[in-house]
Amino acid sequence: MVFSSLLFLFRFLPIFFGLYLLTPKKMKNLTLFLGSLVFYAWGEPVYVLLMLFSTVSDYFHGIWIEKSLESGHNGRAKGFLISSLVINLAMLGFFKYADFLTGSINGLFGTAIPPLALPLPIGISFYTFQTMSYTIDVYRREVKAQKNFVAFGCFVAMFPQLIAGPIVQYKMIDRQLTERKVTLEGVTDGVRRFCVGLAKKVLLANQAGLVYDTILSWPAESMSVAGTWVGILFFAFQIYFDFSGYSDMAIGLGKMLGFTFPENFRYPYMADSVTDFWRRWHITLGSWFREYVYIPLGGNRKGVKRQVLNLLFVWMLTGIWHGAEWNFLFWGLWFGIWLAAEKLFLLSFLQKIPSVFRHIYAMLLVLAGWAMFSQTEADQLFLVLKAMAGFAQGGFCTQEVLYQLSSNMGLLILLCLGSTPLPARLAFRVKEQFLKESRITAKVLETAVFGIMFFFALAFLVDSTYNPFLYYRF
């Protein structure tokens, strides 16, 4: 189930939330845990067992690690930690990377190992990372092990962030698991955030995606330089509004339930360097890798050479985390290289040039990155990159590109505006102004604005299966 579906909004959400409110405080975790299992099992009726296994395994590993530490058996604690990591990584490796590995081996050595062709369990990349953060932090004595299985189950399976993040580290919500309140203020904040996320996903990301799909579906001979850039630009907007919209919805749902999740995006397309971009893009993934990989590897404390190696390694992992394909690896490496260059010398140079140029520099690199990210087929990727570099069979621009641009100009303006903090600032100003005059007016106005947003998102959702069959039925 995804949040941006009629099924979630008009079946799961009202029913679950009603039950959640009715549940006495002490039992709320149980409702949340069971509700989350239903949510997950709806889309993954089989793999829900895998997630439960992971939950049980790390629940016990956490307790065993803590016991070993308390009784002074540090070696044994380390053993349990390694066991937990191996189980998680083995699960992730088996379901996500096995076919990629065998495929690459087959390609390199001409062998014919048959692929497993297993579908990827939804959210496995997210929940394995979350549970690993838990056992590692217990081992580091940063958190106490969670003795209550239902509370721990909530942490792993919690439906708001289960499928697409943000990646919540256990220590961030440790207390909230047992002491949280559902307040009107929290629910209001949550509803606001959810509406914004839903609108981003349904009204912006999906529409941008249609334009991208159209443009990149053209055959090689009508591919043009401008067309490819425009297509990738729409892809950039699609992925940003899709992913950040989903994070907004997750954070909003969390707030409704009484949780505060970490922020995941901070206007990434306002970045003026690659370093800056990665402080604004998928923040919780970046922090996870920094905390559990980059710093343990020595970070920047072991000399420049080692730092560069660490960066490249971490960003290759970041890349491959996004999908078991070579293009994701290159995408990660691409950023790793620029990050290293910026650390070494580029940043100090960039600081001397006007901010417009810094911004253009960053966006060009990010767009080139999205080109790599969007094309999983090697020959198609090559064509796209070639076109972006100025070599396309269709010349510089085609009539079709101009048509797409003129037909989607309104959308493009919205996408650009939506990538800046301007709309949020404007909304804040207007609201402050009204609040000074009358609190009721401000609230009614706010309700109207969010209501309209929700209304349009709903219309677009209903339309998603609108498919008139206009000729005679056989």
Add this chain to the structure above:
Amino acid sequence: MNKKGNLFLVALIFAVCAGLCLVSFWKEDHIFSEQENRLLAAKPSFSVETFVSGKYSSDYEAYVTDQFPGRNFFIGVKNTAEKWMGKKDSNGVYFIRGNTLIEKHAPEDVDEKRAAEQLQKLAQQAEKFSAQGHKVRIMLVPTASAVQVQKLPAFASEYDQQGYIRQLEERLFAYEDITILPVGEVLSEHREEEIYYGSDHHWTTLGAFYGWQLLSRDLGYSVPGLADYRQVTVSEDFYGTLQSKVNRRVRYDSIVKFVREGKENTEVVMDIGDGTGFSHSLYFPEKLNGKDKYAYFLGGNYGEVHIKQSRSQDRDLQDISSGKMLFLIKDSYANCLVPFLMEYYDSICMIDPRYYRADYEKLLAAYPGADVLYVYDVIHFIEDYR
């Protein structure tokens, strides 16, 4: 943002979610959507196997979406919003100034390989019929997007339907007994007139009239002028297939019947081959009460239809002994043309290959000497001709 909660907002969103949830549980399911002309998803029955395989979940999701309360209303809202945003087309239909619509046929939407195959198939069949002694005429009608190009949005690129017809001409150039009627060129001359519906993909009776002028010249029949006809508007609230695709308010179309002055009382007998029945008119006024008002002409599309002037003494419609006969291979574009054809022909055997299951070439063998006419719009010809 502000520290206090907003009960209005929370109440509104949850009331909408819970309310529509309840309504959709209570409301009776629709089986068929007239607007979309398709069966809507029905509630799937639960079983452990379908649940484990994931089929139940996806079927249920389709069910919720298809049966959502106010579905058609929301779809209209979506398309209106897109138009406000400056989108030039939606669901394969251009928004045209004056609040009308034209169906979009981008080059990438047309399967070039199939188009070439269809052209080849038609040429071979026409050659064969011509060799059997039939006079063959082909009327491929370009759709509005290839004719009323002045109405299209800036930069719109369209499949070259007129070029496709030229390819066919080149292919059949050498055959004296095969004529490609240049209906595309004639329609282009009249492109400022209402020769296509603004809410439907068909040509209007006026468009068909220009086709008829062209054909009558080729038949050696006295070419009629517009003044020879009285135009009778039979419906002023026609919403056709294009309106269904965007599902928003556009200008209503009128359906017009052309009546030849002095020939008002000519009677015909129409026999729908599948046994559906007889009719003494080519027009079906009862269809004007339904959704598909274009079916006013000939009552819709059928695999095999026989039409005969009722002034003929012989009431046996399959009789082939006398008069000028036409063997018509067509799609729905022909439906509003047929009344014109009946001014000239004594009988027509009409085949819609989409619904005619047998081999119509064998059927033609029973009509030696009949004229053969193909009437298709270019797009459906490429998709449907068999």
